[in-house]
Amino acid sequence: MAYTEEELKKELETKEYEYGFYTDIESDTFPIGLSEEIVVAISKKKEEPEWMTQWRLDAYRAWLEMEEPEWANVHYEKPNFQDISYYSAPNKKPKYNSIDEVDPELLDTFKRLGISLDEQKKLAGVAVDIVMDSVSVATTFKKTLAEKGIIFCSISEAIQEHPELIKKYIGTVVPQKDNYYAALNSAVFSDGSFCYIPKGVRCPMELSTYFRINQAGTGQFERTLVVADEGSYVSYLEGCTAPSRDENQLHAAVVELIALDDAEIKYSTVQNWFPGNKEGKGGVYNFVTKRGICENRAKISWTQVETGSAVTWKYPSCVLKGDHSIGEFYSIAVTNNFQQADTGTKMIHLGKNTKSTIISKGISAGKSQNSYRGLVQVGSRAENARNFSQCDSLLMGDQCGAHTFPYIEAKNKTAMIEHEATTSKIGEDQIFYCNQRGIDTEKAIALIVNGFSKEVLNKLPMEFAVEAQKLLEISLEGSVG
Amino acid sequence: MELKDKLVHAFMAFENQLDLDHPVHEVRSAAIKTFEKQGFPNKKMEAWKYTSLKSLEKIDFSLFPKNSPSLEYSAVKEYFLHEVDTYKIVFVDGVYSSYLSETTHQGIDVCLMSAALTKDMYKPVIEAYFNKIAPLEENLTALNTAFSKEGAFIHIPKNTQAMKPIEIIHLATGAASALMLQPRNLIVVDQNAEVQIVERHQSLTENEVFTNAVTEIFADKSAIVDFYKIQNDAHTASLVDNTYIDQKDHSVVKVHTFSFGGKLIRNNLNFYQNGERIDSTMKGVTIIGDKQHIDHHTLVHHRQPNCESHQDYKGIYDGSSTGVFNGKIIVDRLAQKTNAFQQNNNLLISDKATINTKPQLEIFADDVKCSHGCTIGQLDQDALFYLQSRGIGKKEAQALLMYAFANNVLASVRIPELKRRINALIALKLGVQLGFDL
Numbered sequence: 001m002a003y004t005e006e007e008l009k010k011e012l013e014t015k016e017y018e019y020g021f022y023t024d025i026e027s028d029t030f031p032i033g034l035s036e037e038i039v040v041a042i043s044k045k046k047e048e049p050e051w052m053t054q055w056r057l058d059a060y061r062a063w064l065e066m067e068e069p070e071w072a073n074v075h076y077e078k079p080n081f082q083d084i085s086y087y088s089a090p091n092k093k094p095k096y097n098s099i100d101e102v103d104p105e106l107l108d109t110f111k112r113l114g115i116s117l118d119e120q121k122k123l124a125g126v127a128v129d130i131v132m133d134s135v136s137v138a139t140t141f142k143k144t145l146a147e148k149g150i151i152f153c154s155i156s157e158a159i160q161e162h163p164e165l166i167k168k169y170i171g172t173v174v175p176q177k178d179n180y181y182a183a184l185n186s187a188v189f190s191d192g193s194f195c196y197i198p199k200g201v202r203c204p205m206e207l208s209t210y211f212r213i214n215q216a217g218t219g220q221f222e223r224t225l226v227v228a229d230e231g232s233y234v235s236y237l238e239g240c241t242a243p244s245r246d247e248n249q250l251h252a253a254v255v256e257l258i259a260l261d262d263a264e265i266k267y268s269t270v271q272n273w274f275p276g277n278k279e280g281k282g283g284v285y286n287f288v289t290k291r292g293i294c295e296n297r298a299k300i301s302w303t304q305v306e307t308g309s310a311v312t313w314k315y316p317s318c319v320l321k322g323d324h325s326i327g328e329f330y331s332i333a334v335t336n337n338f339q340q341a342d343t344g345t346k347m348i349h350l351g352k353n354t355k356s357t358i359i360s361k362g363i364s365a366g367k368s369q370n371s372y373r374g375l376v377q378v379g380s381r382a383e384n385a386r387n388f389s390q391c392d393s394l395l396m397g398d399q400c401g402a403h404t405f406p407y408i409e410a411k412n413k414t415a416m417i418e419h420e421a422t423t424s425k426i427g428e429d430q431i432f433y434c435n436q437r438g439i440d441t442e443k444a445i446a447l448i449v450n451g452f453s454k455e456v457l458n459k460l461p462m463e464f465a466v467e468a469q470k471l472l473e474i475s476l477e478g479s480v481g
Numbered sequence: 482m483e484l485k486d487k488l489v490h491a492f493m494a495f496e497n498q499l500d501l502d503h504p505v506h507e508v509r510s511a512a513i514k515t516f517e518k519q520g521f522p523n524k525k526m527e528a529w530k531y532t533s534l535k536s537l538e539k540i541d542f543s544l545f546p547k548n549s550p551s552l553e554y555s556a557v558k559e560y561f562l563h564e565v566d567t568y569k570i571v572f573v574d575g576v577y578s579s580y581l582s583e584t585t586h587q588g589i590d591v592c593l594m595s596a597a598l599t600k601d602m603y604k605p606v607i608e609a610y611f612n613k614i615a616p617l618e619e620n621l622t623a624l625n626t627a628f629s630k631e632g633a634f635i636h637i638p639k640n641t642q643a644m645k646p647i648e649i650i651h652l653a654t655g656a657a658s659a660l661m662l663q664p665r666n667l668i669v670v671d672q673n674a675e676v677q678i679v680e681r682h683q684s685l686t687e688n689e690v691f692t693n694a695v696t697e698i699f700a701d702k703s704a705i706v707d708f709y710k711i712q713n714d715a716h717t718a719s720l721v722d723n724t725y726i727d728q729k730d731h732s733v734v735k736v737h738t739f740s741f742g743g744k745l746i747r748n749n750l751n752f753y754q755n756g757e758r759i760d761s762t763m764k765g766v767t768i769i770g771d772k773q774h775i776d777h778h779t780l781v782h783h784r785q786p787n788c789e790s791h792q793d794y795k796g797i798y799d800g801s802s803t804g805v806f807n808g809k810i811i812v813d814r815l816a817q818k819t820n821a822f823q824q825n826n827n828l829l830i831s832d833k834a835t836i837n838t839k840p841q842l843e844i845f846a847d848d849v850k851c852s853h854g855c856t857i858g859q860l861d862q863d864a865l866f867y868l869q870s871r872g873i874g875k876k877e878a879q880a881l882l883m884y885a886f887a888n889n890v891l892a893s894v895r896i897p898e899l900k901r902r903i904n905a906l907i908a909l910k911l912g913v914q915l916g917f918d919l
Contacts (some may be wrong), residue, residue, distance in 0.1 A: 071527070378857075380832070395847035398814055404842040410857045413829035417857040419840065425847040 033082045036060060039187050046156045049163060059176035059186030066180045072342040073371040073403055076311045079250045079285060081184070144204065151196040152207055155223055158194035165196055169227050173256040173293045173319070181252040181313075182289040185221050189254070192223035197232035197263070206461050208237040222253040228263035228298075235266040237464060250285045251309075257292030257300055261322065264299040265292065268460055269316075270468050272308035272475075275339050283310025283339070290314065296322035296351070303459045305468045306333040306343060307475040315373065317346035320354035320382075327356040330456040332468075334475045335368030335400070344374035344405075349385035349415075358389040361453050365396040365476055371403040376419070380411040391421040394452055396445075396476070446473045484538045484661075485520050489513065491544050492627055499630070505598055508612050512626035519620040531805040531837045532747055532776040537691050537719055542661035544628075546574045550654055552685075554581060557652060560683050564898045567679075568647045570633045574654055575662045577631060581650075589643050589676075594632035594665055606636060610669055610699055614725040614753060622723050625695040629665035632694075637674040637704075646677040646896055651694075653718070655686025666696040668706070675705040677896060682714055690718040697725050700732040702756065707735050707895055713742040713906060716771065723749045730756035737894060738765040739903055740775050741910050751780040752790065754816075759788040764890040766903075768883075768910045770799035770831075779808045783816040783846075792823040795887045801833035807841065808853065814845040823853035828860065828886060880911040 039060045043053040068078060145152050151162060159166050176186040197203055228234050238255075251273065259265045267290075276283025286309035292300040302316040318327030329345040347356035356376065364370035370393065378385045393402035404421045426448050434444030449472055450457070457465050492513045496506070521538055522529040552573060561569065568591045571581040577593055584592045597603040598611075612629075615622045633649045653660055670676055684690045700706050712720060720743055726734055740746055752761040767775055781790040796804045810821045827836050840853040860882045868878035884907060894900040 393842075393844070395844065395849075398817070398847045400847070401843065401845040403844065404840070404853070406840060406855070408836070408838045408855060408857065410827075410829060410836045413832055413834065413859060415829065415857055416859070417855075419853075419855040421840070421842060421853050423842060423844050423849060423851040425849075 034060075034188065042188055042190070046159070048156075048159055051167065052159055055171070055176070056187050059183050060188075062177040063180065063183035063187055066177075066183055068180050072313050073369065073373070073405070074311050074313060074340040074342050076285065076340070148201050148204065149198040150201060150203055151194065153194055155189075155192040155194045155225060158225075162194070162196070165227065166194070166225070169256070169258055170225060171256075173258060173291045174254050174289050179289060181287040182254050185223060185252045185254045185289070189221045189223040192225070192253070194224075195226045195234065195236065197228045197234045199229045200231040201229075202232065203234040206235045206237050221251075224253070224255040225258075226256070226265055226267070227258045228260060228265050230260045231262040232260075233264045235461060236268070237461065238267070238269045251287065253288045253290075255288070255290040255316075257290075259292060259294050259298035259300050259325075261296045261298060263295070264301075266301045267292070267303070267316070268464060269302075269304040269306075270460075270464060270471065271304065271306050271312075272471060274310075275308045275337065276310040278337050284308065285310060286312045286314060288314040290316040291319065291346075292317070292327075293319045294322055294325035294327060294351075294354075297324045298322055299326040299328070301328040301330070301459070302345065303330045303456065304332070304343075305456070305460070305471065306331070306341060307471050309341075310339060312339075312341040312343055314343045315345055317348065318356065319348045319350065320356065320385075321350050323351040324353045325351055326354070329356075329358045329360070330459045331360045332363070332453045332456045332472070333361070333370055333372075334363045334472060335365070335370045336475055337366040337368060339366075339368040341369070342371040342373055344372045346375040347377070347387060349376075349378045349382040349387070352381070352383040353385075354382060355386045356388075358387070358391070359455050360389075360391045361456055362391070362393040362402055363396070363449060363452070363472075363476070364393070364400040364402050367399045369401045369403070371405060372421075373405040373407075375407040375409070376417060377407075378410045378412050378415040378417070382412050383414050385412065385415045385417075387415075387417045387419075389417075389419040391419075392452070393421075393423040394449070395423065395425045445476065449473075449476060484540070484542060485516075487542075488544070488624065488628075489517050495545070495628060495630075503598070504608060505611060505629070509627050509629065511617070512612075512623040515618060515623040516620055516627060519618075519623070522620050528778060528807070531803070532745070532774065534721075534745075537745070540659050540689055540691070542659045542689070542691055543657040544661055546576075546657045546660060550656055551580065552578070552652065552654065557581070557683075557685070560650060560652070560681060562646065562648060562679060562896070562898055562902065565646065565896070567645050568643075569650065570648070571650045571652065572631065572664065573652045574656060574660060575631060575651075575664065578652075588641055589638065590634065590636040591643075591647055592634050594634045594667060595630055597634040597667065598630070603634070606669060607667075610667060610697065612697070614697055614699070614727045615695055615723070616725075619723070621693055621721055622695055625663045625665055625693050625723065628663045629695070632665040632667070634666070635668045635670075635676065635678070637670045637676045639671040639701075640673045641671075642674065643676040646679055646899075649678065649680040651682045651692065653682075653684035653686075653688075653690045655684060655688035655690075657688070659689040660691070662690065662692045662694075664692070664694045666694070668696065668698045670698070670700050670704040670706050672701045673703045674701070677707040677709075679709045679711065679896070679899060681711045682718070682720055684715045684718045687715060687717050690714075692718070692720045692722075694720070695723045695725075698727070698734065700726065700728045700734050702729045703731040704729070705733045708737070709894065709896070709899060710736070710738045710748075711903070711906075712738065712740040712746055715742065716744055716773070718743050719745040721747045721749070724751065726750075726752045726761070728752065728754050728756060728759045728761060731758050732756070733760045733762075735762040735764070735893065737890065738763070738777070739906070740765065740767040740769065741906055743773065743775075745774045745776075747776045747778070749778045749780075751782070753782050754784055754788045754790075757785050757787045759785070761788070761790040762893070763790075763792050763794075764893060765794040765796075766887045766890045766907070767794070767796040767798075767804060768887070768907065769797075769802045769804070771802060772800065773802045774805075775803070776805040777807070778805075781810050781821060783810070783812045783819045783821060785815060786817045786819070788816065789820045790822070792825075793890055794825045795890055796825075796827040796836070797830060797883055797887070798827065798834035798836060799830040801831070801835075803835045804837070806836075806838040806855075808839075809841045809843070810851060810853070812842075812844045812846050812849055812851065817846050817848040819846060819849040819851065821849070821851040825853075825855045826886070827855075827857045828883065829857060830859075877913050880908070880913040883911055884908075
């Protein structure tokens, strides 16, 4: 019989499937795609109790009903959620056998950040003994904390060992159904950190995920929960100052902070995920939900330095529920090349005599778009709420954009709200002044940017501030001239 | 029947009364299709997040009142700037009242949209300007375009100065129990010409009125336009005012909006700068209370270099009133050396009043100076105490402070009688005798 057109069509239709299936060789990676089975499997893999599995499933079902948000001022190709593998065992095999194999560009960046050789090896994934050292460091560190009654461990560990705390607090600040990415995260989160500071304890050191990162191998869906009990204090650092050449296209993390009466949480982030190459290809999508709740006289302070990611979508927020509570937000967002950032904060004033401060510095260079989006909301019962917001943008080059979308909603007559925003560029006279004194243009710009961001950099813990400063310089390199 | 369906059905009958061969016929037909597709704006749209027209959509508005009663000048005199000589274009229930009006064709054209749309001599102007800056895809503007028939038409030719201010007054008599009006104004100010315009919407009874107005203003090179909007309508009147302004090189356009009355007011004020060294100013004073709702949406689109824009909106909110301010400044990449300033200050007087404000900047050029400031607060207690300690009653002291708060905006009003009039309105609104004139 002759080969008809009809048959050809049919054959072409079915042909795709030959390659469409993906056969997994590594046993510890789940097949790609997302379904209830996968969610249950993740939960099982982590040996979670029944209630946790159910919690994840609730989130998954809610996620199915939700639509991906489009309101942000960013444009990107939406990730296909069925193309992602939602669980991958930590890669124990070293990526490289010797440091010579590592991308020299990466090493150069490390060097300029002032990271020691051993550390460099570790960060680049080179097999060295230092990893062992790090574990031991982490262990001694844990001992000090345990003496004070502080719990600091991975969230999977916490689900096993402190289920009562997790059960009580998880999802209370960012509910499963909060938004599209938070729901996704709640369903499939692979790991993250948990921290509990008991009543009246002042955490003696800066807690950092840095120590744990090799140990737990946190994945692309992190979940962090920090609970500061009455009268306690903790300063928490997150992120990695070295550029992580992460292949993962999507990071949807959730961070929940709970500051009970009189407690204080200081949360600092330095984010430098892969921003894509100079042509705007690749890079990480950073869709993060971060929120904290303040009880009476509590204080939450967010500090962030955002220099990486192709697309950032992040609004660390404070719910000022208790009377006399304080929320602060200090941010520097730098975008270069084709990066897009839509970031800001929400300050929800509910209690009486609540105060909030927002200082946001946006620097855009190259062909990037940098948006500040913030909400200051004063509820009808929030007597004497006070807010001060300042959003400054610095533009470098005529191809980039800076945008501000501040929403202010006041329902109480005693509210005092101030908002200021400015947009400007680096003055030629400022650069000329520096040049005149023998400082070359690149250095001059670094100096001016540093001055511009000083208010925020000052809020970072010492070690972080130094690195963040260098990071700013590197991110903006080549953006002028 | 919901208002949308009613409007769409009424369109056929409306069109049949008019000349179907006129080029505007095409424009109207396209506009009604847009409106039919989009309907009324709803709260899901970002620009209408805080303002709902739902309650208006349920009212059975009469669209084309049959007969409008004639009014005696003495009955409506107070709504005119009667102290000075002015040109007047007066509409009663949407129908032109030749008795109350004073139009002209001497040197300048101050006449009617209906004349401009039908007479051949105006065809070139209509073809060049009608519906040229009003966005085609904007629901309420499209609705107005579909029913555009009557309104004010003002044309100031090259190098001419309008010697008298022009008043555009829309009166609603309440003869129909609920009335919807859609006036359409076109103002063309040619090169180097100058004009002052005062617009007012006023209903004379407590009957429900819904006005959806569109005004297009074209300011050619070096033209000067002063536009004053007085919004002090009855508490049953709602107004959606869409104003679109196209500016050419060196032109100066100032729009002042004074909002005291009305149930629901939505002002869409849009400036498009299509030339260099342009100055755009928009200022507003809002004093409302009870359940009044006001929504100011402004847009300044800087498209060319070396331009300026100044915005200053002051709001005083009492009762359970709601105020919305959304000021958007867009600076295109081409628009280097732009100076754009925006200021929005609000006073909350009562516990139940609400303010939602969003000063928004979208900047694509690097050599610019743009800033916006926004505050929400109360009267300074120390200042209040100071005045009281000098024997000024609390109420008067408060009024004095509020008056001072709004005074910046008043300072730039260039018609002294109008300034006095607004002063009096503010004093009335604040319920005090100020005892002085500024």
